[in-house]
Amino acid sequence: MAAEGTAEGGSGFSIHPMDQFIVKPLWGDGPVGTFTVTNVTLWMGVALLCVFALFVLATRHRGIIPTRLQSVAEVFYGFIHNMVEEVAGHDGVKYFPYVMTLFLFILLSNLLGLLPMSFTTTSHVAVTASLALLVFFGVTLIGIARKGLGFFSMFWVSSAPLALRPVLAVIEIISYIMRPVSHSIRLAGNLLAGHAVLKVFAGFASMAIISPLAIAGAVGIYALEVLVAFVQAYVFTILTCVYLKDAVGDAHH
Amino acid sequence: MATETHGVNWHAECLYDAGGAKGMPQLCTDWMPNQIFWLAVALVVLFVILSRIALPRIGAVLAERKGTITNDLAAAEELKLKALEAEKAYNEALATARTEAGKIIAAAKAEIQKDLDAATAKADVEITARAAESEAKIAEIRAGAEEAVQAVAKDTAKELVAALGGSADARSVTAAIAARLKG
Numbered sequence: 001m002a003a004e005g006t007a008e009g010g011s012g013f014s015i016h017p018m019d020q021f022i023v024k025p026l027w028g029d030g031p032v033g034t035f036t037v038t039n040v041t042l043w044m045g046v047a048l049l050c051v052f053a054l055f056v057l058a059t060r061h062r063g064i065i066p067t068r069l070q071s072v073a074e075v076f077y078g079f080i081h082n083m084v085e086e087v088a089g090h091d092g093v094k095y096f097p098y099v100m101t102l103f104l105f106i107l108l109s110n111l112l113g114l115l116p117m118s119f120t121t122t123s124h125v126a127v128t129a130s131l132a133l134l135v136f137f138g139v140t141l142i143g144i145a146r147k148g149l150g151f152f153s154m155f156w157v158s159s160a161p162l163a164l165r166p167v168l169a170v171i172e173i174i175s176y177i178m179r180p181v182s183h184s185i186r187l188a189g190n191l192l193a194g195h196a197v198l199k200v201f202a203g204f205a206s207m208a209i210i211s212p213l214a215i216a217g218a219v220g221i222y223a224l225e226v227l228v229a230f231v232q233a234y235v236f237t238i239l240t241c242v243y244l245k246d247a248v249g250d251a252h253h
Numbered sequence: 254m255a256t257e258t259h260g261v262n263w264h265a266e267c268l269y270d271a272g273g274a275k276g277m278p279q280l281c282t283d284w285m286p287n288q289i290f291w292l293a294v295a296l297v298v299l300f301v302i303l304s305r306i307a308l309p310r311i312g313a314v315l316a317e318r319k320g321t322i323t324n325d326l327a328a329a330e331e332l333k334l335k336a337l338e339a340e341k342a343y344n345e346a347l348a349t350a351r352t353e354a355g356k357i358i359a360a361a362k363a364e365i366q367k368d369l370d371a372a373t374a375k376a377d378v379e380i381t382a383r384a385a386e387s388e389a390k391i392a393e394i395r396a397g398a399e400e401a402v403q404a405v406a407k408d409t410a411k412e413l414v415a416a417l418g419g420s421a422d423a424r425s426v427t428a429a430i431a432a433r434l435k436g
Contacts, residue, residue, distance in 0.1 A: 021278035022268065023287060031263045034286040044295035051299060055307035062314050064321055070314075077311045097304040105299055124278075126285040127292050134296075192279060 015203030017196040021123055039119040040127075047108035047121075055104075076104070080237065087241035091248040098138070099244070102131060103237040110191060110229030114222065122232075123191040125184060132184035135240050143247035154246060183239055190232050194225040399434075406430050 026037050054076075058069030066074060080103050084096045106122055113120025121127050143151035155172040157165055198221050204214035262270045267281035278284070410426050 016273050018274040018276070018278055019272075022272075022274050023278065023281070023284040029261070029263070032284050032287050034290045036287055038284075038287055038291070040284075040288050041291045044291050048295055048299055048302070051307075052302060055311070056302060059307065059310050059314065062310060062317075064314070064318050066314070073307070074311055074315060077308065077315070097300065097308055100308060101296060101300045101303055104303070105296060121288070121292070124284075124288055126279070126288040130289050130292050188279065192277075 015200055017199035017203070020119070020195060020199060021192070023119075023124075040121055040124075043109065043112055043119045043121050044105075046112055047105060050108050050112070051104050076100075083238060084241055084244075087238060088244040089249045092241065092244050095142070095244055095248075099237060099240055102135070102240060103233055106131070106187065106236050107230065107233035110233055111226075113191065113195065114225055114229060120191055120195055123188055123195055125188045128184035128188040129180065131187075131236070132180035135183065135243060136180040139240075139243045139247045142244070146248060151247070179243065183236065187232050187236050190228055194221065194228055197221055198225060403430060403434060406434070 023032055023038050023040055025032060026039060026042055030036070032038055054069060055073050058067065059073050061067065061070070063070060077100070080100050081093070081096055084092050084099050088095070088099075109120065109122040109127075112118055113123065140151075155169045155176070157168045157172065160168050198218060201214050201218035201221055205211045205218065207214070262268060264281065264283050267275055267278060267283060269275060407423075407427055407430050410430055411423070414420070414426065
Protein backbone atom coordinates (compact mmCIF):
# COMPACT_ATOMS: atom_id res chain seq x y z
CA MET A 1 0.00 0.00 0.00
CA ALA A 2 2.94 2.26 0.45
CA ALA A 3 4.08 1.97 -3.10
CA GLU A 4 0.84 2.74 -4.84
CA GLY A 5 0.12 6.13 -6.29
CA THR A 6 3.35 7.71 -5.22
CA ALA A 7 5.71 6.56 -7.91
CA GLU A 8 7.29 9.94 -8.54
CA GLY A 9 10.54 8.21 -9.46
CA GLY A 10 8.80 6.50 -12.35
CA SER A 11 10.35 3.12 -11.68
CA GLY A 12 8.10 0.17 -10.84
CA PHE A 13 9.94 -0.51 -7.63
CA SER A 14 9.73 2.11 -4.96
CA ILE A 15 9.22 1.95 -1.24
CA HIS A 16 7.58 4.75 0.69
CA PRO A 17 7.74 3.70 4.29
CA MET A 18 6.60 7.09 5.58
CA ASP A 19 3.37 7.34 3.59
CA GLN A 20 1.57 5.26 6.19
CA PHE A 21 1.92 8.13 8.65
CA ILE A 22 0.11 10.70 6.49
CA VAL A 23 -2.85 12.33 8.17
CA LYS A 24 -5.77 12.66 5.79
CA PRO A 25 -9.46 13.49 5.98
CA LEU A 26 -11.74 10.50 6.09
CA TRP A 27 -14.19 11.95 3.60
CA GLY A 28 -13.13 13.68 0.45
CA ASP A 29 -10.12 15.82 0.00
CA GLY A 30 -9.28 19.05 1.61
CA PRO A 31 -7.27 20.81 4.27
CA VAL A 32 -6.76 19.09 7.60
CA GLY A 33 -8.18 21.64 10.00
CA THR A 34 -8.27 21.33 13.75
CA PHE A 35 -11.74 19.77 13.77
CA THR A 36 -11.56 17.79 10.52
CA VAL A 37 -12.53 14.16 10.92
CA THR A 38 -9.36 12.35 9.85
CA ASN A 39 -7.82 8.93 10.09
CA VAL A 40 -6.53 10.11 13.48
CA THR A 41 -10.14 10.44 14.62
CA LEU A 42 -11.01 7.07 13.18
CA TRP A 43 -8.26 5.11 14.88
CA MET A 44 -8.55 6.89 18.21
CA GLY A 45 -12.26 6.14 18.00
CA VAL A 46 -11.57 2.46 17.29
CA ALA A 47 -9.23 2.37 20.29
CA LEU A 48 -12.00 3.87 22.44
CA LEU A 49 -14.48 1.30 21.16
CA CYS A 50 -12.06 -1.51 21.98
CA VAL A 51 -11.59 -0.20 25.51
CA PHE A 52 -15.36 0.24 25.83
CA ALA A 53 -15.96 -3.33 24.67
CA LEU A 54 -13.34 -4.78 26.99
CA PHE A 55 -13.96 -2.68 30.08
CA VAL A 56 -17.65 -1.90 29.93
CA LEU A 57 -19.43 -4.50 27.81
CA ALA A 58 -17.33 -7.43 28.98
CA THR A 59 -17.75 -6.50 32.64
CA ARG A 60 -21.49 -5.76 32.51
CA HIS A 61 -22.40 -8.96 34.39
CA ARG A 62 -20.12 -8.02 37.30
CA GLY A 63 -19.47 -11.72 37.76
CA ILE A 64 -17.84 -12.98 40.92
CA ILE A 65 -16.71 -15.73 38.60
CA PRO A 66 -15.49 -13.72 35.61
CA THR A 67 -16.01 -14.46 31.97
CA ARG A 68 -12.88 -14.66 29.81
CA LEU A 69 -13.00 -11.05 28.65
CA GLN A 70 -13.89 -9.81 32.11
CA SER A 71 -10.83 -11.56 33.49
CA VAL A 72 -8.69 -9.87 30.82
CA ALA A 73 -10.05 -6.48 31.94
CA GLU A 74 -9.37 -7.48 35.55
CA VAL A 75 -5.80 -8.47 34.71
CA PHE A 76 -5.15 -5.03 33.18
CA TYR A 77 -6.82 -3.36 36.14
CA GLY A 78 -4.77 -5.33 38.64
CA PHE A 79 -1.55 -4.87 36.67
CA ILE A 80 -1.77 -1.09 36.44
CA HIS A 81 -3.23 -0.73 39.93
CA ASN A 82 -0.31 -2.65 41.42
CA MET A 83 2.14 -0.68 39.33
CA VAL A 84 0.77 2.64 40.57
CA GLU A 85 0.70 1.42 44.15
CA GLU A 86 4.20 -0.03 44.09
CA VAL A 87 5.96 2.65 42.07
CA ALA A 88 4.10 5.84 42.97
CA GLY A 89 3.28 4.75 46.49
CA HIS A 90 0.02 4.56 48.38
CA ASP A 91 -0.76 8.23 47.86
CA GLY A 92 -0.48 7.76 44.12
CA VAL A 93 -3.41 5.35 43.96
CA LYS A 94 -5.95 8.13 43.59
CA TYR A 95 -4.35 9.03 40.26
CA PHE A 96 -4.85 5.46 39.08
CA PRO A 97 -7.69 6.35 36.64
CA TYR A 98 -5.41 8.86 34.87
CA VAL A 99 -2.59 6.36 34.58
CA MET A 100 -5.02 3.69 33.39
CA THR A 101 -6.38 6.07 30.74
CA LEU A 102 -2.88 6.73 29.43
CA PHE A 103 -1.91 3.08 29.47
CA LEU A 104 -5.01 1.82 27.68
CA PHE A 105 -4.94 4.59 25.11
CA ILE A 106 -1.30 3.93 24.24
CA LEU A 107 -1.61 0.14 24.33
CA LEU A 108 -4.68 0.05 22.12
CA SER A 109 -3.25 2.62 19.70
CA ASN A 110 -0.02 0.64 19.43
CA LEU A 111 -1.82 -2.65 18.85
CA LEU A 112 -4.38 -1.26 16.42
CA GLY A 113 -1.54 0.35 14.48
CA LEU A 114 -0.28 -3.13 13.72
CA LEU A 115 -3.38 -3.99 11.73
CA PRO A 116 -2.69 -3.78 8.01
CA MET A 117 -3.92 -0.51 6.41
CA SER A 118 -4.39 1.06 9.82
CA PHE A 119 -2.95 4.30 11.14
CA THR A 120 -0.76 4.42 14.22
CA THR A 121 -1.74 7.49 16.19
CA THR A 122 1.02 6.96 18.76
CA SER A 123 3.71 7.07 16.07
CA HIS A 124 3.20 10.83 15.85
CA VAL A 125 5.27 13.07 18.05
CA ALA A 126 2.35 15.50 18.24
CA VAL A 127 0.33 12.85 20.05
CA THR A 128 3.04 11.41 22.29
CA ALA A 129 4.41 14.86 23.14
CA SER A 130 0.91 15.93 24.16
CA LEU A 131 0.65 12.84 26.37
CA ALA A 132 4.11 13.45 27.84
CA LEU A 133 3.41 17.15 28.47
CA LEU A 134 0.15 16.19 30.10
CA VAL A 135 2.11 13.96 32.48
CA PHE A 136 4.83 16.60 32.96
CA PHE A 137 2.51 19.45 33.82
CA GLY A 138 0.15 17.18 35.70
CA VAL A 139 2.93 15.85 37.91
CA THR A 140 4.43 19.31 38.44
CA LEU A 141 1.07 20.81 39.40
CA ILE A 142 0.23 17.91 41.69
CA GLY A 143 3.63 18.24 43.32
CA ILE A 144 3.24 21.98 43.89
CA ALA A 145 -0.31 21.51 45.13
CA ARG A 146 0.72 18.86 47.63
CA LYS A 147 4.05 20.19 48.79
CA GLY A 148 4.05 23.85 47.80
CA LEU A 149 7.50 25.19 47.12
CA GLY A 150 8.91 22.21 48.98
CA PHE A 151 8.37 20.30 45.77
CA PHE A 152 11.36 22.09 44.26
CA SER A 153 13.59 20.89 47.09
CA MET A 154 14.00 17.68 45.14
CA PHE A 155 16.42 19.59 42.89
CA TRP A 156 18.54 20.46 45.89
CA VAL A 157 20.35 17.22 46.60
CA SER A 158 20.84 17.48 50.35
CA SER A 159 22.88 14.30 50.58
CA ALA A 160 25.61 15.69 48.30
CA PRO A 161 28.49 17.90 49.46
CA LEU A 162 27.43 21.54 49.66
CA ALA A 163 29.84 22.65 46.94
CA LEU A 164 28.34 20.18 44.45
CA ARG A 165 24.74 21.01 45.17
CA PRO A 166 24.33 23.98 42.80
CA VAL A 167 25.87 21.98 39.97
CA LEU A 168 23.67 19.01 40.75
CA ALA A 169 20.66 21.29 40.96
CA VAL A 170 21.30 22.52 37.43
CA ILE A 171 21.66 18.96 36.19
CA GLU A 172 18.54 17.86 38.05
CA ILE A 173 16.50 20.73 36.64
CA ILE A 174 17.68 20.05 33.11
CA SER A 175 16.91 16.35 33.45
CA TYR A 176 13.50 17.21 34.89
CA ILE A 177 12.70 19.51 32.00
CA MET A 178 13.95 16.97 29.47
CA ARG A 179 11.63 14.30 30.83
CA PRO A 180 8.74 14.99 28.45
CA VAL A 181 11.14 14.95 25.52
CA SER A 182 12.55 11.49 26.26
CA HIS A 183 9.15 10.33 27.42
CA SER A 184 7.48 11.21 24.13
CA ILE A 185 10.28 10.56 21.65
CA ARG A 186 10.84 7.09 23.08
CA LEU A 187 7.28 6.04 22.35
CA ALA A 188 6.85 7.73 18.99
CA GLY A 189 10.35 6.77 17.83
CA ASN A 190 9.91 3.11 18.64
CA LEU A 191 6.63 2.85 16.80
CA LEU A 192 7.74 4.99 13.87
CA ALA A 193 10.90 3.00 13.34
CA GLY A 194 9.19 -0.35 13.70
CA HIS A 195 6.41 0.47 11.29
CA ALA A 196 8.82 2.01 8.77
CA VAL A 197 11.06 -1.06 8.89
CA LEU A 198 8.03 -3.27 8.50
CA LYS A 199 7.01 -1.31 5.42
CA VAL A 200 10.51 -1.52 3.96
CA PHE A 201 10.49 -5.30 4.34
CA ALA A 202 7.03 -5.42 2.81
CA GLY A 203 8.29 -3.31 -0.11
CA PHE A 204 11.16 -5.67 -0.77
CA ALA A 205 8.70 -8.55 -0.90
CA SER A 206 7.77 -7.41 -4.41
CA MET A 207 11.22 -8.43 -5.66
CA ALA A 208 10.92 -12.10 -6.52
CA ILE A 209 14.49 -13.04 -5.64
CA ILE A 210 14.49 -11.78 -2.10
CA SER A 211 10.80 -11.97 -1.38
CA PRO A 212 11.00 -15.10 0.83
CA LEU A 213 13.63 -13.41 2.92
CA ALA A 214 11.69 -10.15 2.98
CA ILE A 215 8.47 -11.85 4.01
CA ALA A 216 10.26 -13.82 6.72
CA GLY A 217 11.83 -10.57 7.88
CA ALA A 218 8.47 -8.81 7.88
CA VAL A 219 6.95 -11.60 9.95
CA GLY A 220 9.82 -11.40 12.42
CA ILE A 221 9.59 -7.62 12.66
CA TYR A 222 5.84 -7.87 13.09
CA ALA A 223 6.30 -10.21 16.06
CA LEU A 224 8.86 -7.84 17.49
CA GLU A 225 6.48 -4.93 16.98
CA VAL A 226 3.74 -6.69 18.92
CA LEU A 227 6.20 -6.98 21.78
CA VAL A 228 7.23 -3.34 21.34
CA ALA A 229 3.58 -2.28 21.42
CA PHE A 230 3.20 -3.78 24.88
CA VAL A 231 6.62 -2.80 26.17
CA GLN A 232 6.34 0.83 25.11
CA ALA A 233 2.89 1.18 26.64
CA TYR A 234 4.32 -0.36 29.80
CA VAL A 235 7.39 1.88 29.77
CA PHE A 236 5.36 5.03 29.24
CA THR A 237 3.06 4.07 32.09
CA ILE A 238 5.74 3.05 34.55
CA LEU A 239 7.68 6.25 33.85
CA THR A 240 4.48 8.18 34.52
CA CYS A 241 4.29 6.40 37.86
CA VAL A 242 7.93 7.17 38.60
CA TYR A 243 7.35 10.87 37.87
CA LEU A 244 4.17 10.76 39.93
CA LYS A 245 6.19 9.45 42.85
CA ASP A 246 8.18 12.70 42.85
CA ALA A 247 4.94 14.57 43.30
CA VAL A 248 3.22 12.38 45.89
CA GLY A 249 6.04 10.43 47.53
CA ASP A 250 7.78 11.46 50.72
CA ALA A 251 11.38 10.41 50.42
CA HIS A 252 13.72 12.16 48.03
CA HIS A 253 17.29 11.27 47.36
CA MET B 254 -5.15 7.65 -2.74
CA ALA B 255 -7.54 10.47 -3.32
CA THR B 256 -5.00 13.25 -3.28
CA GLU B 257 -3.37 12.41 -6.57
CA THR B 258 -6.49 12.72 -8.71
CA HIS B 259 -7.38 16.20 -7.54
CA GLY B 260 -5.32 19.11 -8.56
CA VAL B 261 -5.05 20.93 -5.28
CA ASN B 262 -2.30 19.90 -2.92
CA TRP B 263 -3.52 21.13 0.44
CA HIS B 264 -0.29 20.26 2.21
CA ALA B 265 2.44 21.24 -0.17
CA GLU B 266 4.88 21.49 2.72
CA CYS B 267 4.30 17.90 3.75
CA LEU B 268 3.17 16.08 0.62
CA TYR B 269 4.29 15.82 -2.98
CA ASP B 270 1.67 16.68 -5.54
CA ALA B 271 1.34 12.96 -6.23
CA GLY B 272 0.37 12.34 -2.60
CA GLY B 273 3.57 10.89 -1.15
CA ALA B 274 5.04 12.13 2.09
CA LYS B 275 7.87 14.66 2.03
CA GLY B 276 10.25 13.64 4.77
CA MET B 277 8.59 12.65 8.03
CA PRO B 278 4.85 13.22 8.29
CA GLN B 279 5.44 13.39 12.05
CA LEU B 280 7.07 16.78 11.57
CA CYS B 281 4.26 18.24 9.48
CA THR B 282 2.98 21.07 11.64
CA ASP B 283 -0.19 21.47 9.54
CA TRP B 284 -1.59 18.28 10.98
CA MET B 285 -0.66 18.75 14.60
CA PRO B 286 -3.68 20.80 15.78
CA ASN B 287 -5.95 18.12 14.37
CA GLN B 288 -4.08 15.34 16.14
CA ILE B 289 -3.91 17.21 19.43
CA PHE B 290 -7.60 18.10 19.28
CA TRP B 291 -8.72 14.53 18.64
CA LEU B 292 -6.27 13.23 21.22
CA ALA B 293 -7.81 15.55 23.79
CA VAL B 294 -11.31 14.40 22.85
CA ALA B 295 -10.27 10.74 22.96
CA LEU B 296 -8.53 11.08 26.33
CA VAL B 297 -11.44 12.92 27.91
CA VAL B 298 -13.95 10.34 26.64
CA LEU B 299 -11.69 7.47 27.69
CA PHE B 300 -11.13 8.99 31.11
CA VAL B 301 -14.85 9.49 31.64
CA ILE B 302 -15.62 5.92 30.55
CA LEU B 303 -12.94 4.48 32.79
CA SER B 304 -13.37 6.61 35.88
CA ARG B 305 -17.18 6.72 35.86
CA ILE B 306 -18.08 3.21 34.71
CA ALA B 307 -15.32 0.70 34.13
CA LEU B 308 -12.85 1.14 36.97
CA PRO B 309 -15.39 1.46 39.84
CA ARG B 310 -17.18 -1.56 38.46
CA ILE B 311 -14.07 -3.72 38.19
CA GLY B 312 -12.84 -2.46 41.56
CA ALA B 313 -16.16 -3.40 43.12
CA VAL B 314 -16.10 -6.83 41.51
CA LEU B 315 -12.56 -7.47 42.74
CA ALA B 316 -13.40 -6.25 46.25
CA GLU B 317 -16.55 -8.34 46.28
CA ARG B 318 -14.61 -11.39 45.13
CA LYS B 319 -11.99 -10.81 47.79
CA GLY B 320 -14.72 -10.47 50.39
CA THR B 321 -16.45 -13.60 49.18
CA ILE B 322 -13.22 -15.55 49.27
CA THR B 323 -12.38 -14.29 52.77
CA ASN B 324 -15.89 -15.12 53.97
CA ASP B 325 -15.75 -18.53 52.36
CA LEU B 326 -12.40 -19.24 53.98
CA ALA B 327 -13.72 -18.15 57.36
CA ALA B 328 -16.83 -20.26 56.84
CA ALA B 329 -14.64 -23.19 55.82
CA GLU B 330 -12.52 -22.76 58.94
CA GLU B 331 -15.66 -22.66 61.07
CA LEU B 332 -17.07 -25.73 59.37
CA LYS B 333 -13.79 -27.51 59.88
CA LEU B 334 -13.93 -26.77 63.60
CA LYS B 335 -17.53 -27.94 63.65
CA ALA B 336 -16.53 -31.11 61.85
CA LEU B 337 -13.78 -31.73 64.41
CA GLU B 338 -16.26 -31.15 67.21
CA ALA B 339 -18.75 -33.45 65.57
CA GLU B 340 -16.07 -36.09 65.18
CA LYS B 341 -15.17 -35.78 68.85
CA ALA B 342 -18.82 -36.01 69.84
CA TYR B 343 -19.23 -38.98 67.55
CA ASN B 344 -16.25 -40.74 69.08
CA GLU B 345 -17.55 -40.03 72.55
CA ALA B 346 -20.97 -41.29 71.62
CA LEU B 347 -19.38 -44.35 70.10
CA ALA B 348 -17.40 -45.08 73.27
CA THR B 349 -20.49 -44.59 75.42
CA ALA B 350 -22.48 -46.80 73.13
CA ARG B 351 -19.78 -49.47 73.34
CA THR B 352 -19.81 -49.43 77.15
CA GLU B 353 -23.58 -49.47 77.16
CA ALA B 354 -23.61 -52.33 74.74
CA GLY B 355 -21.15 -54.22 76.94
CA LYS B 356 -23.39 -53.66 79.91
CA ILE B 357 -26.45 -54.76 78.01
CA ILE B 358 -24.65 -57.84 76.78
CA ALA B 359 -23.54 -58.73 80.30
CA ALA B 360 -27.07 -58.21 81.63
CA ALA B 361 -28.53 -60.26 78.82
CA LYS B 362 -26.01 -62.97 79.45
CA ALA B 363 -26.82 -62.99 83.16
CA GLU B 364 -30.52 -63.12 82.43
CA ILE B 365 -30.09 -65.88 79.93
CA GLN B 366 -27.98 -67.78 82.42
CA LYS B 367 -30.68 -67.31 85.01
CA ASP B 368 -33.36 -68.49 82.63
CA LEU B 369 -31.19 -71.35 81.61
CA ASP B 370 -30.57 -72.34 85.19
CA ALA B 371 -34.25 -72.14 85.96
CA ALA B 372 -35.11 -74.15 82.87
CA THR B 373 -32.42 -76.68 83.74
CA ALA B 374 -33.72 -77.02 87.27
CA LYS B 375 -37.27 -77.39 86.02
CA ALA B 376 -36.18 -79.93 83.47
CA ASP B 377 -34.28 -81.81 86.17
CA VAL B 378 -37.35 -81.89 88.37
CA GLU B 379 -39.43 -83.06 85.47
CA ILE B 380 -36.88 -85.65 84.51
CA THR B 381 -36.79 -86.91 88.08
CA ALA B 382 -40.57 -87.02 88.18
CA ARG B 383 -40.77 -88.80 84.88
CA ALA B 384 -38.08 -91.23 85.93
CA ALA B 385 -39.99 -91.99 89.14
CA GLU B 386 -43.16 -92.40 87.22
CA SER B 387 -41.47 -94.64 84.74
CA GLU B 388 -39.95 -96.68 87.52
CA ALA B 389 -43.35 -97.02 89.13
CA LYS B 390 -44.76 -98.11 85.82
CA ILE B 391 -41.94 -100.53 85.30
CA ALA B 392 -42.50 -101.92 88.78
CA GLU B 393 -46.16 -102.20 88.09
CA ILE B 394 -45.50 -103.90 84.81
CA ARG B 395 -43.05 -106.18 86.47
CA ALA B 396 -45.55 -107.02 89.23
CA GLY B 397 -48.20 -107.59 86.63
CA ALA B 398 -45.83 -109.83 84.75
CA GLU B 399 -45.01 -111.86 87.86
CA GLU B 400 -48.63 -112.29 88.62
CA ALA B 401 -49.32 -113.30 85.06
CA VAL B 402 -46.36 -115.71 85.13
CA GLN B 403 -47.74 -117.18 88.36
CA ALA B 404 -51.20 -117.52 86.92
CA VAL B 405 -49.88 -119.02 83.70
CA ALA B 406 -47.59 -121.33 85.58
CA LYS B 407 -50.46 -122.43 87.83
CA ASP B 408 -52.77 -123.06 84.96
CA THR B 409 -50.04 -124.77 82.95
CA ALA B 410 -49.12 -126.90 85.93
CA LYS B 411 -52.74 -127.84 86.56
CA GLU B 412 -53.22 -128.72 82.92
CA LEU B 413 -49.99 -130.72 82.91
CA VAL B 414 -51.02 -132.55 86.03
CA ALA B 415 -54.44 -133.22 84.53
CA ALA B 416 -52.93 -134.30 81.23
CA LEU B 417 -50.62 -136.71 83.00
CA GLY B 418 -53.64 -138.25 84.60
CA GLY B 419 -53.06 -137.01 88.02
CA SER B 420 -55.35 -134.97 90.03
CA ALA B 421 -54.10 -132.24 92.10
CA ASP B 422 -55.90 -129.86 94.21
CA ALA B 423 -55.42 -126.22 93.48
CA ARG B 424 -53.97 -125.35 96.81
CA SER B 425 -51.00 -127.72 96.64
CA VAL B 426 -50.23 -126.66 93.07
CA THR B 427 -50.28 -123.04 94.01
CA ALA B 428 -48.08 -123.66 96.96
CA ALA B 429 -45.63 -125.63 94.83
CA ILE B 430 -45.47 -122.92 92.19
CA ALA B 431 -45.02 -120.20 94.74
CA ALA B 432 -42.20 -122.18 96.25
CA ARG B 433 -40.65 -122.61 92.82
CA LEU B 434 -40.92 -118.98 91.82
CA LYS B 435 -39.33 -117.88 94.99
CA GLY B 436 -36.52 -120.33 94.61
